Amino acid sequence: MATAKETILWRVRRATRDVPEGERPGDVPVERGYRKEGDGARAGTVDRFAAHVAEYEATVHRLSGDDLPDAVGKILEKRGLRRLVVPPGLPEGWVPGGVEVLRDDANARLSNGVLDASDGVLTGCALGIAQTGTIVLDAGPGQGRRALTLLPDYHLCVVREEQVVDLVPEAFARLEATVRDEGRAVTFISGPSATSDIELNRVEGVHGPRALEVLIVG
Amino acid sequence: MTPRTKPPDAFSPGETPTFEVSARESLRDSQLRRNLGKATQTIRRKRAVAVEELPDWEELREAGRALKERTLRHLDTYLLQLEESVTRAGGVVHWARDADEANRIVAGIAKEKGADEVVKVKSIATDETKLNEHLESEGIHAFETDLAELIIQLAGENSSHILVPAIHKNRAEIRELFLRELDVEDLSDEPKDLTNAARLYLRKKFLNAKVGVSGANFAVAETGTISVVESEGNGRMCTTLPPVLVTLMGIEKIIPRWRDFEVFMQLLPRSSTAERMNPYTSFWTGVSGEAGDGPQEFHLVLLDNGRTDVLADEIGRQTLNCIRCSACLNVCPVYERTGGHAYNSVYPGPIGAILTPQLVGIGKPGPDSLPYASSLCGACYQVCPVKINIPEVLVHLRGRVVRHKQDGGTLRQRLDPENVAMQAMAKTFSDPKLYENAQGLARVGQWPFARGGKIGSLPGRLAGWTAVRDLKPVPKQSFREWWKEERG
Numbered sequence: 001m002a003t004a005k006e007t008i009l010w011r012v013r014r015a016t017r018d019v020p021e022g023e024r025p026g027d028v029p030v031e032r033g034y035r036k037e038g039d040g041a042r043a044g045t046v047d048r049f050a051a052h053v054a055e056y057e058a059t060v061h062r063l064s065g066d067d068l069p070d071a072v073g074k075i076l077e078k079r080g081l082r083r084l085v086v087p088p089g090l091p092e093g094w095v096p097g098g099v100e101v102l103r104d105d106a107n108a109r110l111s112n113g114v115l116d117a118s119d120g121v122l123t124g125c126a127l128g129i130a131q132t133g134t135i136v137l138d139a140g141p142g143q144g145r146r147a148l149t150l151l152p153d154y155h156l157c158v159v160r161e162e163q164v165v166d167l168v169p170e171a172f173a174r175l176e177a178t179v180r181d182e183g184r185a186v187t188f189i190s191g192p193s194a195t196s197d198i199e200l201n202r203v204e205g206v207h208g209p210r211a212l213e214v215l216i217v218g
Numbered sequence: 219m220t221p222r223t224k225p226p227d228a229f230s231p232g233e234t235p236t237f238e239v240s241a242r243e244s245l246r247d248s249q250l251r252r253n254l255g256k257a258t259q260t261i262r263r264k265r266a267v268a269v270e271e272l273p274d275w276e277e278l279r280e281a282g283r284a285l286k287e288r289t290l291r292h293l294d295t296y297l298l299q300l301e302e303s304v305t306r307a308g309g310v311v312h313w314a315r316d317a318d319e320a321n322r323i324v325a326g327i328a329k330e331k332g333a334d335e336v337v338k339v340k341s342i343a344t345d346e347t348k349l350n351e352h353l354e355s356e357g358i359h360a361f362e363t364d365l366a367e368l369i370i371q372l373a374g375e376n377s378s379h380i381l382v383p384a385i386h387k388n389r390a391e392i393r394e395l396f397l398r399e400l401d402v403e404d405l406s407d408e409p410k411d412l413t414n415a416a417r418l419y420l421r422k423k424f425l426n427a428k429v430g431v432s433g434a435n436f437a438v439a440e441t442g443t444i445s446v447v448e449s450e451g452n453g454r455m456c457t458t459l460p461p462v463l464v465t466l467m468g469i470e471k472i473i474p475r476w477r478d479f480e481v482f483m484q485l486l487p488r489s490s491t492a493e494r495m496n497p498y499t500s501f502w503t504g505v506s507g508e509a510g511d512g513p514q515e516f517h518l519v520l521l522d523n524g525r526t527d528v529l530a531d532e533i534g535r536q537t538l539n540c541i542r543c544s545a546c547l548n549v550c551p552v553y554e555r556t557g558g559h560a561y562n563s564v565y566p567g568p569i570g571a572i573l574t575p576q577l578v579g580i581g582k583p584g585p586d587s588l589p590y591a592s593s594l595c596g597a598c599y600q601v602c603p604v605k606i607n608i609p610e611v612l613v614h615l616r617g618r619v620v621r622h623k624q625d626g627g628t629l630r631q632r633l634d635p636e637n638v639a640m641q642a643m644a645k646t647f648s649d650p651k652l653y654e655n656a657q658g659l660a661r662v663g664q665w666p667f668a669r670g671g672k673i674g675s676l677p678g679r680l681a682g683w684t685a686v687r688d689l690k691p692v693p694k695q696s697f698r699e700w701w702k703e704e705r706g
């Protein structure tokens with residue numbers, strides 16, 4: 001008896017009998033007339049990124065690199081956050097004193113329970129997309145496993161200005177090698193989670209961190 | 219709580235009522251119509267703004283359409299490539315000819331892991347296969363984790379909108395439901411509080427689940443990457459936390475290359491939720507192994523269940539371009555008035571009217587009536603991000619419905635007034651001018667002339683039409699006229 005795979009492939013081939021014998025996938029024309037890159041004006045790009053992130057009800061700050069540890073410390077203090085999750089590879093200098101650091105490590109992984117009970121997480125990112133106000137995580141250094149940015153109720157994310165690309169196609173181009181060669185998971189985050197399921201009223205923060213705060217570092 | 223079973227639809231055994239019969243019921247529900255009116259108008263307006271922001275929207279639509287055409291014309295090649303990529307990345311690929319086979323595969327995996335609960339992120343494919351009901355029959359509870367899905371699962375109802383399935387429920391109803399079912403003591407009817415109650419309830423489920431079940435928005439043949447596009451974060455939870463993940467997807471969800479996301483991830487969010495980008499999108503490629511990131515085991519189930527029949531129809535094939543954005547629902551004047559339930563299918567609205575009858579096969583009274591649930595105003599085609607010519611497919615399917623009756627029927631059936639009427643209708647509907655005239659005439663000439671299947675005294679084509687279109691009362695304005703005005 002034919003396997004399910006054989007049957008489905010047979011059905012597909014029968015269904016596409018109208019496709020000429022010698023046609024290759026690449027023979028079907030795909031016109032890519034859309035924009036692939038922005039116009040290259042850097043300052044405008046970062047401004048747009050900041051504005052679009054803010055429109056999603058995320059809090060955005062812009063500062064210079066030297067001020068980073070101080071700024072992080074102040075933000076955490078203001079929110080009263082003490083137990084901070086830190087992914088492997090996060091620059092040591094970013095973590096302020098006076099907080100309890102929960103370090104995730106390949107040899108000593110934080111349990112889901114610990115992540116759930118933490119106050120928040122501090123990460124870097126792979127990219128920012130100005131066109132859409134999106135932060136991209138690719139599980140690289142300073143970002144960690146996906147659960148790290150999912151279970152804590154607060155996410156503080158540091159984006160360096162040179163990480164911000166203008167348009168969506170630029171982001172997928174930059175991520176291609178990581179995905180193809182290493183198969184790392186990629187997460188797009190555009191504001192905190194949200195639902196409009198109840199009478200179309202927007203509520204921020206369903207699952208995942210209910211608050212997202214972004215530090216753009218020049 | 220025990221998940222309730224949803225009412226049967228076109229994908230359940232047995233017959234469903236025709237669109238006319240169900241629409242008449244929905245039209246009586248004024249609360250539903252108010253909710254829907256508000257919702258569709260809001261989304262419609264926002265979507266237009268989001269789309270206008272992109273100067274290259276038409277180029278993106280064309281690229282999206284062409285990529286889908288390329289994929290569908292060479293689906294066998296891409297399916298094999300996808301299987302290879304997913305396997306290389308440490309995943310396991312299963313093939314399912316039909317709903318039952320898919321359900322048994324998922325249940326088998328859950329049982330092997332000793333799971334009596336699974337957490338699910340909304341997937342219309344699993345609604346189509348009735349996965350929850352099947353799992354239930356094997357003693358496995360499937361917990362829906364989308365807020366709206368949770369609401370309708372608790373209420374034991376069907377979704378009324380692809381994107382906002384609980385659009386027919388108001389806050390007071392939801393509060394009552396949660397008080398009764400979620401084991402909470404005190405709860406206001408503020409959407410924020412209701413949402414928080416669901417968060418707390420579901421967090422426990424996510425942390426304890428052994429198996430997560432998801433659908434897929436896209437699967438990349440080149441890399442084996444699967445993506446889930448969402449707003450609430452339950453998709454991230456379901457695809458990250460449980461040690462075992464099973465993804466069920468229709469075979470048409472493939473895109474050729476990773477880079478093709480640059481097209482679809484622009485088309486989908488703006489068409490769907492009218493945002494520049496939806497809050498969360500997850501992309502994963504097999505299992506992460508050493509890195510301990512996400513599930514240790516990943517299964518991908520490739521579902522046919524009638525899709526190859528859609529593929530075989532050269533005009534119907536474009537239906538498989540659909541990326542389930544629901545833009546066509548929000549602009550449809552018929553949908554806005556009747557709501558989703560009238561379609562008796564997990565796929566409502568214009569897309570449902572063409573997808574459902576093709577998936578289940580022509581020859582069933584309920585689904586056969588769906589291609590007629592349209593005024594052919596063309597708004598759906600204009601907004602569709604992958605350029606599915608829905609009116610063209612509707613007219614084509616009307617022809618198929620009529621031909622099916624002719625070919626399949628005995629002489630008596632062929633002379634059956636309903637069948638004669640269907641033929642006339644097909645002609646009328648195939649020409650928008652004739653259709654408008656017919657509707658105008660129907661209003662002037664009084665509708666219920668030909669009740670009870672008698673071909674009545676109305677002249678010409680309309681005679682046949684009235685014989686089966688007992689959809690009274692005729693609206694003062696036709697949908698098409700109404701739509702013209704609406705758009706000014």
Ligand code: SF4
Pocket residue numbers: 489539540541542543544545546547569598601602603604605606
């Ligand atoms: S048919 Fe087009 S508009 Fe309708 S849901 Fe599918 S992709 Fe969206």
